[in-house]
Amino acid sequence: xRNILNAIPDQIKRLAIPVALVIVGFIVMRHFxxxxxxxxxxxxxxxxxDETVSRVTKYAGHKxxxxxxxxxxxxxxxxxxxxxxxxxxxxxxxxxxxDSGGSRLSAPKDRGYCPLCHEYLPSRPTGFPQIVxxxxxxxxxxxxxxxxxxxTPPSAPKECEACHAEIARSKARSxxxxxxxTLCHKTAEKHKTDPRNNLPDKPTSRDFCGACHxxxxxxSQEVPRVDMATHGEKYVCWQCHYPHLPER
Amino acid sequence: MDxxxxxxxxxxxxxxxxxxxxxxxxxxxxxxxxxxxxxAEEYDPRSHSWGMGIAIDKxxxxxxxxxxxxxxxxxxxxxxxxxxxIERYVILEGGEVVVDSPNGGLDGFKLQPQEKTVIRSFFxxxxxxxxxxxxxxxxxxxxxxxxxxxxxxxVDSKRCIGCRYCLQACPYGARFIDPRSRTAEKCTFCYHxxxxxxxxxxxxxxxxxxxxxxxxxGGASPLARFMRMYKIGVLKxxxxxxxxxxxxxxxxxxx
Numbered sequence: 130x131r132n133i134l135n136a137i138p139d140q141i142k143r144l145a146i147p148v149a150l151v152i153v154g155f156i157v158m159r160h161f162x163x164x165x166x167x168x169x170x171x172x173x174x175x176x177x178x179d180e181t182v183s184r185v186t187k188y189a190g191h192k193x194x195x196x197x198x199x200x201x202x203x204x205x206x207x208x209x210x211x212x213x214x215x216x217x218x219x220x221x222x223x224x225x226x227x228d229s230g231g232s233r234l235s236a237p238k239d240r241g242y243c244p245l246c247h248e249y250l251p252s253r254p255t256g257f258p259q260i261v262x263x264x265x266x267x268x269x270x271x272x273x274x275x276x277x278x279x280x281t282p283p284s285a286p287k288e289c290e291a292c293h294a295e296i297a298r299s300k301a302r303s304x305x306x307x308x309x310x311t312l313c314h315k316t317a318e319k320h321k322t323d324p325r326n327n328l329p330d331k332p333t334s335r336d337f338c339g340a341c342h343x344x345x346x347x348x349s350q351e352v353p354r355v356d357m358a359t360h361g362e363k364y365v366c367w368q369c370h371y372p373h374l375p376e377r
Numbered sequence: 378m379d380x381x382x383x384x385x386x387x388x389x390x391x392x393x394x395x396x397x398x399x400x401x402x403x404x405x406x407x408x409x410x411x412x413x414x415x416x417a418e419e420y421d422p423r424s425h426s427w428g429m430g431i432a433i434d435k436x437x438x439x440x441x442x443x444x445x446x447x448x449x450x451x452x453x454x455x456x457x458x459x460x461x462x463i464e465r466y467v468i469l470e471g472g473e474v475v476v477d478s479p480n481g482g483l484d485g486f487k488l489q490p491q492e493k494t495v496i497r498s499f500f501x502x503x504x505x506x507x508x509x510x511x512x513x514x515x516x517x518x519x520x521x522x523x524x525x526x527x528x529x530x531x532v533d534s535k536r537c538i539g540c541r542y543c544l545q546a547c548p549y550g551a552r553f554i555d556p557r558s559r560t561a562e563k564c565t566f567c568y569h570x571x572x573x574x575x576x577x578x579x580x581x582x583x584x585x586x587x588x589x590x591x592x593x594x595g596g597a598s599p600l601a602r603f604m605r606m607y608k609i610g611v612l613k614x615x616x617x618x619x620x621x622x623x624x625x626x627x628x629x630x631x632x
Contacts, residue, residue, distance in 0.1 A: 174520070177523070177536065
């Protein structure tokens, strides 16, 4: 052994010192820099898997909803929306399940939400129920006609539309879309069988429209108001405005 | 002469032995360490192999998956950060292909008039393909992105140095840099959900069941049925990444 050491040239021995220092330095640095669990399962830190696993779940899953709301789920499971899970519309529900009083879920009621799925797009698969929301009862929230838990399309009231489709089409797009025809037109039952001899009437006084549009009228804030004393006093309202598709 | 040869042999033997012992020290350092506690105790990653099936003909392009993904995984808002998103493909006469994805499809799609005749049009949900031979894992210089034992590709955000190699390497554009941590981010198949027996958030909310999640190996599962039922394709098969996101009704034009 001594012979071997003697046989090694001096410069090699001297070189061995920095080499050994580098190796030791590498081992020491590696000890501090590489996490303890690195390489346990592969070339990665095993703890990273647990960190990912420990993330908070926000969507509870459809089974969790049915535990309390079984009545609604029972209705929904027989409807066209049976494949649609509750949290799609009501949002993530894990917090609500933990604390049903503190975290209440909401449901989107505006007309922008349902068209995300049901607005007509040529890229959508054939047969998927779609509408053109611009002409499909605009201004009416979807839930006023469709129950989202049982969305079978209701049959539209066709009494007047059957003959006056062109008026119905305009009216459906207008701000007056929610008003029944008979609110303004008193119509005798006989009009259906003998229309010409039993014509419906139309408002004859300015006060009829004023019931909603006068400045002191009891109506929604959104209804435009006019001063009945000064606003076009000579005319009945419908002589200037078209009530089936009024301006604005 | 003979003696020198013997000495040389002895020297080499010693050198080799010391190399081995040094290697042993280094390797030992790697495998030693505290036993890692599993938070989902009963979950055994070795008995799973996850995959996703996407039926393109069922996708209605509502973007609920992209929305739920952002909510479930705290993905930053803004139209650049998506773990999953929807693309609309419009194939025009003459072979021209128009692809758009406004805000990842999260706010839905608007009617888009085309000047040329449309041959066909459809939606393609996209996400990390959880490749079996992942290029992103190969290029990561620090072992921050890796394949778990159940085949899901994850990112270790504590280890990631934000060098963006993996963003370049991913052929599917599935990765982004989180502006808050400045580390790489991507779909994890909702790993925190699947270990608890839940499905990923996008699969949970898909209204038309266009997304199917399950085991790629083993017996009957929703995914196994999906794979038997449809003609299956994967994105960019020529790259040999072996994706585990399987598309049914995949058009040649989809990249």
